[in-house]
Amino acid sequence: AQSVSQHNHHVILSEAASLELGCNYSYGGTVNLFWYVQYPGQHLQLLLKYFSGDPLVKGIKGFEAEFIKSKFSFNLRKPSVQWSDTAEYFCLTGGGNKLTFGTGTQLKVEL
């Protein structure tokens, strides 16, 4: 079964710092990868997704992720975080009819 693992459970950054959240996936044939975000009190929203093609994926709100097949990774990046990026971030993989969630990373951005 496909799975993803997220290495950082809690990350605290100052505004303007650069962000990189790790995500590794297990090999399972066709790879579909996603990053979702859950802002406090809000529902999950899609940040970006990768199905095929250009391994560098641009998402909303200045986020991007790079699919590196040799490392089984799909890390999320943002060059300069803002206080409003405080949220929980989930890496997901999808195969067939299902999405499998990673454990999530709680990001706190301090002013």
Next chain:
Amino acid sequence: GAVVSQHPSWVICKSGTSVKIECRSLDFQATTMFWYRQFPKQSLMLMATSNEGSKATYEQGVEKDKFLINHASLTLSTLTVTSAHPEDSSFYICSARSRDNSYEQYFGPGTRLTVT
């Protein structure tokens, strides 16, 4: 577009009673809907997948007689927690996938269930 709503947003019920949670796709037709459960400080766990007009497919370890899922139309799925117990207290989230989308799911805001 692609908005999913859930009702109620929170509910408190007594042990032994049943609770129904609704999940609606507001502006698209959802051929497949998913029900997740999220425990405090943990990730979402898929409970079941439902396709319109057919029986739900439950994940291993999820009691189908306890968590009844009905997907009666392309815009509505319901989850009924039967004979609820305190250990069923959790955050239940639904998601929906449109008929013309590969794997992207649109998530509802969740329902907080507390069983006393």
